[in-house]
Amino acid sequence: MKISDLKLPEHVSVKSFDSRIALTNALTESISQQLNAAVSAKGTASLAVSGGSTPVPLFQALSKQDLPWTHIITTLVDDRWVAPEHKDSNEALVRTHLLQNKAAQAPFIGLWQANTPASAAAAHVNTKLSAIEGPLTTVILGMGNDGHTASLFPCSTQLPLAFNSDRDCEAVKPTTAPHSRMTLTPKRLFNSEQRILHICGEDKLDTLAKALEIDDPNTMPIGLFLRQPITIYWAP
Numbered sequence: 001m002k003i004s005d006l007k008l009p010e011h012v013s014v015k016s017f018d019s020r021i022a023l024t025n026a027l028t029e030s031i032s033q034q035l036n037a038a039v040s041a042k043g044t045a046s047l048a049v050s051g052g053s054t055p056v057p058l059f060q061a062l063s064k065q066d067l068p069w070t071h072i073i074t075t076l077v078d079d080r081w082v083a084p085e086h087k088d089s090n091e092a093l094v095r096t097h098l099l100q101n102k103a104a105q106a107p108f109i110g111l112w113q114a115n116t117p118a119s120a121a122a123a124h125v126n127t128k129l130s131a132i133e134g135p136l137t138t139v140i141l142g143m144g145n146d147g148h149t150a151s152l153f154p155c156s157t158q159l160p161l162a163f164n165s166d167r168d169c170e171a172v173k174p175t176t177a178p179h180s181r182m183t184l185t186p187k188r189l190f191n192s193e194q195r196i197l198h199i200c201g202e203d204k205l206d207t208l209a210k211a212l213e214i215d216d217p218n219t220m221p222i223g224l225f226l227r228q229p230i231t232i233y234w235a236p
């Protein structure tokens with residue numbers, strides 16, 4: 001499958017690259033411009049990032065950008081319910097690769113809280129997230145090959161709750177992936193200026209093709225995000 005074979009709606013833009021390095025450079029440039037413009041216009045910007053393996057080179061490149069980081073609130077689109085010392089923690093990933101170098105000064109809102117199950121912590125994490133007023137400047141989504149994005153997993157019984165939630169985040173428990181999670185809700189993710197789907201590898205094209213064909217977000221949650229404007233950044 002080639003990316004040009006995907007039958008994408010007009011509101012979905014595609015930026016396809018020959019290499020992951022070229023993708024990282026272009027995406028770093030685009031996000032930097034967006035964040036700079038938001039800080040110039042409003043005095044503040046926000047960046048919500050995914051975990052997983054794909055964004056690590058992007059985080060490293062972004063961290064070296066000369067941006068007004070003290071005015072750029074960073075957060076996660078989801079985290080696994082483990083302490084930041086745990087190898088599976090997305091907060092740890094962000095602290096290790098993004099909140100370094102010039103970005104070390106960026107304020108960060110984590111989604112994890114100690115000594116509480118995720119379900120009991122959701123209200124408190126919602127309150128923390130309310131520090132980000134108005135639309136998120138930039139949201140970077142990833143995608144798993146079961147069609148999940150953020151921690152909106154098709155297998156989780158909390159998916160309808162998260163889909164219909166008026167809150168910024170909800171606790172979910174996937175059955176096909178480890179750990180309870182805290183995920184931003186579609187309501188919060190759609191309240192954003194720039195949404196990016198950052199994916200690499202041929203297998204992710206097959207997943208996208210399936211999501212477009214099925215067109216049922218309950219089966220392939222990424223499908224929900226293909227119904228609104230989004231830019232796909234892809235490299236082999």
Ligand SMILES: O=C(O)[C@H](O)[C@@H](O)[C@H](O)[C@H](O)COP(=O)(O)O
Pocket residue numbers: 050051052053054055077078079080090141142143144148149150151
């Ligand atoms: O916490 C997470 O796991 C993510 O935020 C998740 O939604 C991720 O983006 C996809 O699973 C893709 O992961 P890869 O980049 O590792 O393929």
